[in-house]
Amino acid sequence: MDLIVEYFTNMPTTHRSLLLVGGLTFFFLMENAFPFFKQDYNKWRHSGMNLFFTLTTVLVNFSMAFLLVASTLWVTDNRFGLINWWNVPLWAQVIFGLLLMDLIGAYLAHWVQHNVQWMWKFHLIHHTDQHLDTTSANRHHPGESVIRFGFTILAVFIVGAPVWLIFLYQSASLLATQFNHSNMNIPEKLDSALSYIVATPRMHRVHHHYREPYSNTNYGNIFSFWDRLFGTFTKVDNTKLVYGLDTHMDIKETESIWELLKIPFVPYRDRIEYEEEEKL
Numbered sequence: 027m028d029l030i031v032e033y034f035t036n037m038p039t040t041h042r043s044l045l046l047v048g049g050l051t052f053f054f055l056m057e058n059a060f061p062f063f064k065q066d067y068n069k070w071r072h073s074g075m076n077l078f079f080t081l082t083t084v085l086v087n088f089s090m091a092f093l094l095v096a097s098t099l100w101v102t103d104n105r106f107g108l109i110n111w112w113n114v115p116l117w118a119q120v121i122f123g124l125l126l127m128d129l130i131g132a133y134l135a136h137w138v139q140h141n142v143q144w145m146w147k148f149h150l151i152h153h154t155d156q157h158l159d160t161t162s163a164n165r166h167h168p169g170e171s172v173i174r175f176g177f178t179i180l181a182v183f184i185v186g187a188p189v190w191l192i193f194l195y196q197s198a199s200l201l202a203t204q205f206n207h208s209n210m211n212i213p214e215k216l217d218s219a220l221s222y223i224v225a226t227p228r229m230h231r232v233h234h235h236y237r238e239p240y241s242n243t244n245y246g247n248i249f250s251f252w253d254r255l256f257g258t259f260t261k262v263d264n265t266k267l268v269y270g271l272d273t274h275m276d277i278k279e280t281e282s283i284w285e286l287l288k289i290p291f292v293p294y295r296d297r298i299e300y301e302e303e304e305k306l
């Protein structure tokens with residue numbers, strides 16, 4: 027445990043970059059070798075667009091990093107937040123710290139973005155991808171990256187996160203999102219067993235189905251406990267899924283960076299209400 031804390035306290039920026047590129051490459055190769063859906067699309071063009079949004083996410087996080095540093099220094103110096111108030115051993119700080127950061131920084135952030143209209147207008151760009159793969163993981167409008175950053179700061183204050191916990195959480199969160207968006211065909215039984223602990227590809231694909239209510243389920247990123255606990259967990263035969271978002275299915279819009287960047291600033295399109303309930 028001491029080693030983990032020591033490593034993440036001093037995690038070099040090069041290791042963080044390596045994790046981003048290494049994780050993407052690993053899952054990219056895996057989904058090419060063992061694809062779940064045999065998707066007919068220009069994978070390089072698709073990756074190029076999603077990597078543009080990944081780059082803007084990195085830039086937003088980088089330019090606001092000083093706020094994260096200031097927050098973690100403040101909570102540590104003032105012994106503020108749950109970790110500082112509970113007097114628990116280091117291993118418990120690692121486990122509970124990671125769980126709570128994931129709950130507030132990912133699950134809550136995601137749920138709120140689905141339920142607050144102006145935030146949804148930013149988040150929906152992530153849902154417009156009609157060919158989900160590992161490059162979709164960080165297809166986030168820069169505005170969404172700012173919103174998510176705000177939730178991470180909130181999590182730091184509630185948890186009282188020291189710097190090692192932030193780096194540990196961000197590393198785990200990055201690999202988790204690349205994993206659960208990947209088009210990798212994990213055997214159903216293995217995926218099902220894993221889904222009692224972590225958010226798996228079979229779980230997260232359901233979240234990218236084009237219509238409600240399925241797109242409002244399986245919000246989790248690292249852990250699957252929150253979906254099970256708060257009643258947003260669904261298990262669906264993935265072969266019946268259709269990716270994308272019913273209000274934004276025109277590829278002239280969803281395959282143009284400029285059109286996607288504009289979406290939060292143009293009039294809102296109501297979610298489509300269907301006469302018949304869909305049973306997948």
Ligand SMILES: [Zn+2]
Binds near residue numbers: 152
């Ligand atoms: Zn979502």
